Amino acid sequence: MIRLLLLSWLLPQVSCLTKRTETRSMKPFRLYENFHREGDLIVGGNLPLFRAVVKDPSFKEYFREQDHPELKLVPKNYQYILALQFAIKEINEDRTLLPNVTLGSRIYTECNFASKTMEATLSLLSTGRQMVPNYKCNRRDQLLSVIGSLDATTSRQMASILGSFKIPQLGYGSFNCDKEDETVPSSFCRIDPNQVLQCRGLVQLLLYFHWNWIGLLAPEESSGENFIQTLTPLLTQNDICVAFARRVIPETVAFLQHGKIWMKHISDLFKSDVQVVIVFLDSNTLRNLLGPMSVMKKLNKISARKVWVLTAQWDFVTEGSQKQWKGLKSFHGALSFQIYSKEVPGFAQFLSELDPHQPQADAFLCRWWRVVFDCEFLGSGLIPSRSKRKCTGEEKLEDLPAFVFSVTMTGHSYSIYNAVHSVAHALHDTMHSPGTNRAVMGGVNRLPKLQPWQEIPFARCVKRCPPGQSRRVPEEKPVCCYECISCPEGTFSNQTDATHCTSCPEDQCPNKDGDQCLLKKINFLPYQETGGVLLASLALFLSLITLLMLATFIKQRDTPIVKANNRSLTYVLLVSLLLCFLCSFLFIGRPRKVTCLLRQTTFGIVFSVAISSVLAKTITVVLAFMATKPGNMARKLLARQPANSIVLICPLIQTAICVVWLATSPPFPNLDFHSIAGEIVVECNEGSVTMFYNVLSFMGFLALASFTVAFLARKLPDSFNEAKFITFSMLVFCSVWVSFVPTYLSTKGKIMVAVEIFSILASGAGLLACIFLPKCYIILLKPNLNSREHLMRKTGI
Template sequence: MLQSMLYLHAFNVHDQEKANKIIIPGFKLRSYQFSLAFIFAIEEINRNTHILPNTSLGFELYNVENNLQDIMKETYFCLTGMGIYIPNYTCKRKNKVAALLTGTEWETSVQVGRLLNLYKYPQITFGPFDDTLSDRVQFSSLYQTAQKDMSLSHGIVILMVHFNWTWVGLVLTDDHNGAEILSDLRREMDRNRVCVAFVEMIPDSQVYSGYESRTIHRNILKSSTNVVLLYDVTQYLYDLIIYIGIHSITWKVWITKSQWDVTTDVPYFVSDPFHGSLIFAQHHADISDFRKFIQTYKPSIYPEDYILALLWNRYFNCSFSGPNCKILGNCQPNASLEMLPRNALEMDMTEESYNVYNSVYVVAHSLHEMTLKQVEIHPHGNGEVNTYPWELHPYLKNIHFKNGAGNLMVLDSQRKLEAEYDILNLWNFPDGLRQKMKVGTFSPKAPQGQELCLSDHMIQWAIGFTELPRSVCSESCVPGFRKSPQEGKAACCYDCTRCPDNEISNETDMDHCVRCPESHYANTEQNHCLQKVVTFLSYEDPLGMALINLALGFSSLTAVVLGVFVKYHYTPIVKANNWALSYILLITLIFCFLCPLLFIGHPNTVTCILQQSTFAVLFTVAHSTVLAKTITVVLAFKITLPGRLIRWIMVSRAPNLIIPVCTLIQLVLCGIWLSTSPPFIDSDAYTEHGHIIIICNKGSTIAFHSVLAYLCSMALGSYTMAYLSRNLPDTFNEAKFISFSMLVFFSVWVTFLPVYHSTKGKLMVAMEVFSILASSAGLLGCIFLPKCYIILFRPHRNVLSHVRNKAHSRGKVDLTA
């Protein structure tokens, strides 16, 4: 690839005709615009009376093959001014060298710069900014016109995020620029959660061959990504680009920089794969007169421009004539460069041509400042520019001016300017059009989130895409699912896993599911939290209604039994079984049956405290009454020859003291419970899906089980005493009934404990209510119903003579009557 080297010098006005020699053995058309911008800037400066008055700029153009030998040879030609290269010699006496402009490849600038640095010749590069060239130790005489791409990597990644492209391939040069670019891109991509599908590094050497192009092209096609970034397109990528253009069958979206001009660098027959490419170009203001210059740039005005003659011959059917083949005849009338096809020559000033234009002005302004300085020192001189090249350096370092477009120009490499970028879209329809259309801008100075301004509807995508291209490693996880990373793969490659119970994801591609608050639950799709319904064992609930009816029914039945006992209080069977204790037990059972009403309905602090304490005290009274009755029966039937003490106990009814004593113990236990860890209102949000169950938390489970253990110990005592009197006379002996009632009590509460702990929510409350009703019903049914049966249906057995006959027949004395 040929690289331009522009040689610029100053001369007096009367010598101008000697300096218009243009040596162009064979420019590429892309480089040809550099020379047009170069000549345009020089002519514009020479016409300007405010810059270098009485002095004109001359120039020479060189094309340099990209090899060390040609680079050094052409540099020596430039320095000596002869067709041979002689170190440390120059024949340029009158027209002094002002500066040397070097082209787009940094290798060319490096090789030339090392030589020019020895002679302190000013060198200005108009190619992309390169950190290597900023080394003032190696290249103290080199200056860069282009701004450093401080935010281009960020802009490219923002573009990827805008289109949701998270799976992108990178093709870079394998040099220091490529390494720095890769580092910047990875940092930006990681920050924005964009993954690298592959990285292909193009060898930066002459040994790069078609084999590497085929291998890299195969890797690109094999990748699942639809977006590939060609970041720093240099001559080493040219073979790959040609190979892609000829052999690509899979369409990709290519993102490039403006330094690679696909409209002119690639033959027309291979450009279709790059249709729809997105190009980042540094924004610059238009130089209005440049198009006018192109319109008037013709062979008749610039006969020395051999390339211009070739263009006229090819596109306008002109024929060469004359001994030097520069005179053209039979040309199309009114022919101009503007009439060339778009794919032949870019009419608008490109980014690099803009840098060429600014470079010439940098040299001109520096020469102007140096001339003014000389005039101040030698006010009586003849006005000629009589300087050495190295004298220009102080002025180049401090240059500071606005160009014809109003943009500020400086050459300070330490000054970091964030350039704005135009985003161009390559159109190739109709075939061969190759038009770059501006579809957006990227401004790093804009507020966050507004840096990218894009007209999506204007973008033409590659032929293979009928809609916005997708480039992802894994398809998006819809709401209700979360991303599950695939082991050993990039973060953008994942599986979609449904959210766990009561967790949701309401956005696409969420990394983690979000748990619903306790007051809400996840819907079936697990993409939204719904408000839970507050519930409890209410009066309207069928289960609560059934338990209420049972409680009221049993309490009414107990009241009826009490009424029967009161009505027949004079009968032997009521008297024989200690009617006072029977009344106490029946009244207590009525309250025991009504106790479950505290467990039903909306819990509050009062009911939560009363539930367990009321249940414990009432059942203690009931059991202590049963125990007193049992002891009375045993004393009555077991003592055949009662002594004075036993008779006093029976007459004074001392066993009845068991009731207050046992009740007091239970009250102490309940008092400790309520003072240390009392029951409180609690909610259960997990037992029933979609419901929050309001329940009473028992507080201290140890206290609750201690109360139950105390009740069971009293029942065990009653059962033991009743068991001792199992063989006593049956007529008025209720020991067997008490034993059976205690067995029922044990069965209920032993069953209650495991079932209670295995249930949750309302069922736990219902289970305790049912146990209270069942154990209370056991006491009522086993102890009192047989007596009611005798009182109401067997009255002949409820007479004193029958009682005595039964007693004498068994040889026992009835002391309870």
């Protein structure tokens, strides 16, 4: 675009009038020209070197529109002028870039006043010191381009005039991310950082520090509106809320006129709960804000104590002496985006060669030299103060503090340096290669990598939701003012400010805090655990007792107490009880396919044999006593041995039930992920629950029948029958299994297995103790009672 503008510039301009009488009759305005260096073509500049100082910072009396505040030199800003001069020097020394063309410069210093900006711009379009726009009396000193301003408002004012003459202007301006700003002439080219990228950088910065409750300060003009309109959607997309967006009056005079209003704005800002404020203001406008802030601190003895995030429009390093502006303390701890810059070869040497005594030195150098080195020149027309020394011209710039002047090119100076080179290269392409359009870029602006602070301010309306919680926005509340709720059971969140909680994988579960998933524990009853050891030991002990009893009864098989009540049934009952105790081991350990198939079926069949034997023994007792009465049918029934039929038929029925169970829906190993929170239950799925309870029901039926018969025969002579003991044993057996059902249904995992094992052992031990322990007592400790005569005498036979 610069090249196209230069093409229009090369067209014939208004011819110079030759009669001096006509020139004198125009009575042009006069404006003090700060610096002018002749050349074939002129690169103009309007750069900030001075700043306005408010004489009455309390704003009790503010200036009228025609009044101007005092202007003070900002030492750091002189580098802008030096960067422009150095770039022109490099271009003039490069004979291949613009051969036979010499660039000159004409620089004015902006004071942030509209009237002075207009005068300076019109003067750039005029000849010499006379303000006659676009009126040239010679071929030299023709205006090629204008660099500046570094302030968006001033740049717009200049562009309104330069655009009419198609003069390329490279400066700071407003932006619009969606379309071109129609209020800015096409001759204007921006050299400030890309604002869209800067907005993205601001969002990344806020996300990095987890700030989502912020304020905005922007100029009350189109650039400020564009900034807010571009930044706000990005903030909304990332759940960052804007508590307020204040517009600042950019012009110095207008600001002074509204000083009292801004004192109230500053007071509200100080009292706001917002801890982070993004400031999109240039150095001039932002300086106007520092005065009221300093006054507010003194009057109310309060401090903003906020984190200020400053965009690249603000050049902190150009503020000069710290003692000149105490208001900078209000920005202690501020974060500022830096304009890209890099070391320019030869610039340090150029600075070291500056000499205020040289005739060709610019008009700014002597005054600047006096300020930064605090000295006076002899013959300057001023009476030297006793407190100031003489300026020798040999002072070293390297000795100046960094906040006064930096020998390294700053970001704004680097932009000016690149702008001048861009103009030169565009002119080179226009003059020598009209068909080409090479773009010379000064480098890509990159934001510095931000490091986290050891301490982050609370720039939020609520505390952040830690991992393990999720956000919930109450009704009629901004999205940033959310509530934190704990993750529901079985879910987790491992991020701060999570929007929702997530379910863990099936084999994992949330930890106690709900901020991560852990592998679930495996739940089964192993031999290594205390419960497994105790149950296995108890099963072995009862099995050993049963074996000893069986051995005792076999050894004493010819004694009357063993022969009574069917000796064969006694052996069958003891063996079945032994198998009942041993089947407990099928329930201990990790369930496998074989153990799952055998566990319940073996338990059901073996216990059916045991209860059938008890029922057969009870019926045998009843029939034996009935057979002693003459003419009773019991003798015939005893001859048919009904006990053997009962012991055979009842287990066969239970076996048939188990076969149907295994054939239709057999048990199988299964992993249960949901019954117990945080654990994986390794279990034997019973397959058909109906068949499982059929097995239990049949055993209950046999136990109830045995209990009923034994209860009816409980009053028979004690020394000859065991009906009373069977009654007690069946009472224990039924009590155990009646309490087993609700307990079994209310437990899960290895506790359920332990309940069933305990029920097996307890019911078997009840049968063993109630039926056989009294007999063993007589056999081992009272052998004199184990005789036929004693038994016959007790029964009265």
